[in-house]
Structure formats: structure tokens, C-alpha cells
Amino acid sequence: MDKRKITSDGNTANTKKKRLVITLEQKFDVIERHERGHSNSKIGRDIGMPESTVRNIIKHAGEIKKKGKVASTFCGLQTTTRNRSITMIEMERLLAVWIEDCNKKCIPLTRAAIQTKASSLFKAVKENGNEMESEETFAASVGWFNRFKNRLQLHNAKITREAASADKDTTVWKHILPHSANSNFESFPPQKQTVIEEITNIGRKLGFDELENGDAQELLISHSEELTDNDLHLEQQVFEEANNDLKESDNMQMKEFTLKEFEDLFRAAEVMKQKIMNADPNVSRSIQIRQNVDRALCIYQHMYEDLKKKTVQPTLLKYIKQE
Known part of the structure; x- marks a missing residue:
């Protein structure tokens, strides 16, 4: 049976179902609502998501939290719209570190060089991670490169075009x-x-x-010299150890950020960004610096949102009990 839709002018049109895109942020929202005791059907109604999708997210909550932990240092990885593996997310995080290091050292990069490094890192991360038995493959295609560049906002990175020939390169x-x-x-x-x-x-x-x-x-x-895969693997270990140290220090530390302190910090950042825009005659440079400030504050923004949710929930419960 032909499932193509007939239009008003008598022609046929494909009725391809639009793919539902869910970000990591939305998945965390579902998990947090479930942990607060909301039923699957209520979560689906509240956020406009099919109940079967809600159940699937909750079923894989552990894996999603691991992805969020790996992606936490790069805002571009936090809002990813594809259900990618932890290996892919970690590979892209290390690749971004490598690109940043090359730019600092004024080492020219080409798309082909980045694709080659991505393939090498994917293999290394897969062998050193918990997904060694996985049959996942990675081709480092041009399509992947363009998506990666957009996710991490690498438009300003110093990526040169490939030379027309080896002689020209030399x-x-x-x-x-x-x-x-x-x-x-x-x-x-x-x-x-x-x-x-x-x-x-x-x-x-x-x-x-x-x-x-x-x-x-x-x-x-x-x-x-550019960072080798071993250097990046060591960086990965240092990153994980630092995360563990931060968790321990957060548990031991009595004083925590308040909502007001977060808001004051964000206001000060906005004032600073506005001053940069007004003072710097180089618009491209000022925009890049503003983006860097936003990326630096990204973790604080997530902490602020989490604290707001934790603050609002007890207040609502207290109000309901009084009623």
C-alpha cells in the first residue's frame, strides 16, 4: 500500500515521520522528576513527551548520568541532540583539549588532521574504557566533523584548508x-x-x-609539539581525579553557594561582557571573549539551576502540608 499523502493539487508527498530530538538537559529533567516521585504518565504530560520515551530514559538513567559527567566541562557536549555513547563524548572532549592546545602553540590544523586524531582517540578511549566489548565504530566523516565543529563552536579555531598538493604543503x-x-x-x-x-x-x-x-x-x-594520545590519556586521568577531589571537598565543605551569590555573579559577568563590547573596537574578538566567559560560567549555571530546583521543592511541599 502506498503511504504517500495526496496533496490538494493531486500530487503525492512523502509523509516521513519527524524524528524526536531529545537533549541531555531534557533527559536529566525527566530523571530528576522521576527521582522526586512523579509517575511516568505525569512526567510525559507535563513536558509533552510520550510515556514510552519517558520509560526508556528512566531505564537508562545510569548511563545518561555518566554521559552528563563526561560532558560537564564542555557546554557544546551538554546539549547534544544525538544519543551518542560515552566513548564518543569522551573522545570529543579530549579532541577539543588537543585542538585548544595546538592553537595555543600556533600549530596549524587541517580538517584531515582533526579527523585522523579523532579516529586515534576513539580507538584509545574505547580500549581504555568500559565499552571495550562494544561493536561501535567511528568513521570520522566530514558530516561528523561539521557537527562537532558546530557543537563546540569551533568557528573561530585556527583550522586551515588542506593544501592542493603535497609539494605545496612542503x-x-x-x-x-x-x-x-x-x-x-x-x-x-x-x-x-x-x-x-x-x-x-x-x-x-x-x-x-x-x-x-x-x-x-x-x-x-x-x-x-602537539599532545599525543598518551598525553591526552593522562589528562583524562587527571580530570577524573580532579572530579573525585572536587566531590570530596564539596562534601566536606560547610559553606555553599547561595542563589543570591550565583545571581550576583551572573550580573557581574553581564556587566563585564557589556564593558568588553563597548571598549573593544574589534567586534569579532569581543564576541569570542564573551563566548569564552559564557563557557567558563556554564558549570555555575547548571549548579544554579539545580539549587533553584532543590530550593523550590521543599517550599512547595511545606505549602501543600499547610493547606
Whole structure:
């Protein structure tokens, strides 16, 4: 039977069902409502979601919370509209760290280089994680790259276009960084050698009497190299340990943020962002700084929303009991 819809002009049109898109934030809302004792049917009615979808979210609550923990450091990952695995989310988090590090070190990046790094990180995260038995695959396609770029707002990242040929690539590198294009590199150019000597002299004046030129040279080389998968894996371990330390300190710490303190903080941030817009003649730069401020405050925003919910709930219960 032909399920295509007949339009008023006699033509047929496809009646493809629109895919329901659910963000991590919406899933957390469902889980929190369920934990407060709301029934599945009530949750579905309140937020306009099919009850079967609500049941499915609650069934996978543990996995969703793990995804939220991994995504908490990047706002672009928190609002993802696809049901992706923890491996994918963690891979993208580490990839974003790698891209940021390359930009800080002025290491040029191409789309192909990012796709290759993504594939390498996916394999490493999958082997080191709890989803080793999973049959999930990752192709690092152009479509994935564009979605990743949009999620993490990488429009301002220094991603260069691929050169038309290997010869052109080599020529460009020889002009930008001659020693990087030379596999037999043995020493820095004269101007960098002068910088190394200055660093060594400053270090000795600060009390590092045993500092040699070779130490400063090694430091400069290390800061011009991109992070390896092992470096990022260590970063992942440090991140997890820091999260655990923060949890322990939060449990031990008596004083906590109040709603008023959060609101004062957000107001101060808005004032600062407005001053940046008014003072900086470079519009593109000021917008980028405003976005960085928003990303930095993203965790505080989630803490504020959680605190508001916890504050409102006891007040409502108290009011209902009085009635």
C-alpha cells in the first residue's frame, strides 16, 4: 500500500515521520522528576513527551548520568541532540583539549588532521574504557566533523584548508617553520638560539644555577609539539581525579553557594561582557571573549539551576502540608 499523502493539487508527498530530538538537559529533567516521585504518565504530560520515551530514559538513567559527567566541562557536549555513547563524548572532549592546545602553540590544523586524531582517540578511549566489548565504530566523516565543529563552536579555531598538493604543503611549511619541514633538524635558528640563551640567563638569576642551554631548548621543543594520545590519556586521568577531589571537598565543605551569590555573579559577568563590547573596537574578538566567559560560567549555571530546583521543592511541599 502506498503511504504517500495526496496533496490538494493531486500530487503525492512523502509523509516521513519527524524524528524526536531529545537533549541531555531534557533527559536529566525527566530523571530528576522521576527521582522526586512523579509517575511516568505525569512526567510525559507535563513536558509533552510520550510515556514510552519517558520509560526508556528512566531505564537508562545510569548511563545518561555518566554521559552528563563526561560532558560537564564542555557546554557544546551538554546539549547534544544525538544519543551518542560515552566513548564518543569522551573522545570529543579530549579532541577539543588537543585542538585548544595546538592553537595555543600556533600549530596549524587541517580538517584531515582533526579527523585522523579523532579516529586515534576513539580507538584509545574505547580500549581504555568500559565499552571495550562494544561493536561501535567511528568513521570520522566530514558530516561528523561539521557537527562537532558546530557543537563546540569551533568557528573561530585556527583550522586551515588542506593544501592542493603535497609539494605545496612542503613549500608552505618551509616558509612558516623551516625546522619543522626538515626531518634532520639539529638546532634552532640563530634568533631562537638567542632566546634560549636569554631564558638560561634569567633562570640562573632566579637561582637555577645548574640550568643549561639544553634544558631551555628541550622546554621550547616540548611546547611546540602537539599532545599525543598518551598525553591526552593522562589528562583524562587527571580530570577524573580532579572530579573525585572536587566531590570530596564539596562534601566536606560547610559553606555553599547561595542563589543570591550565583545571581550576583551572573550580573557581574553581564556587566563585564557589556564593558568588553563597548571598549573593544574589534567586534569579532569581543564576541569570542564573551563566548569564552559564557563557557567558563556554564558549570555555575547548571549548579544554579539545580539549587533553584532543590530550593523550590521543599517550599512547595511545606505549602501543600499547610493547606
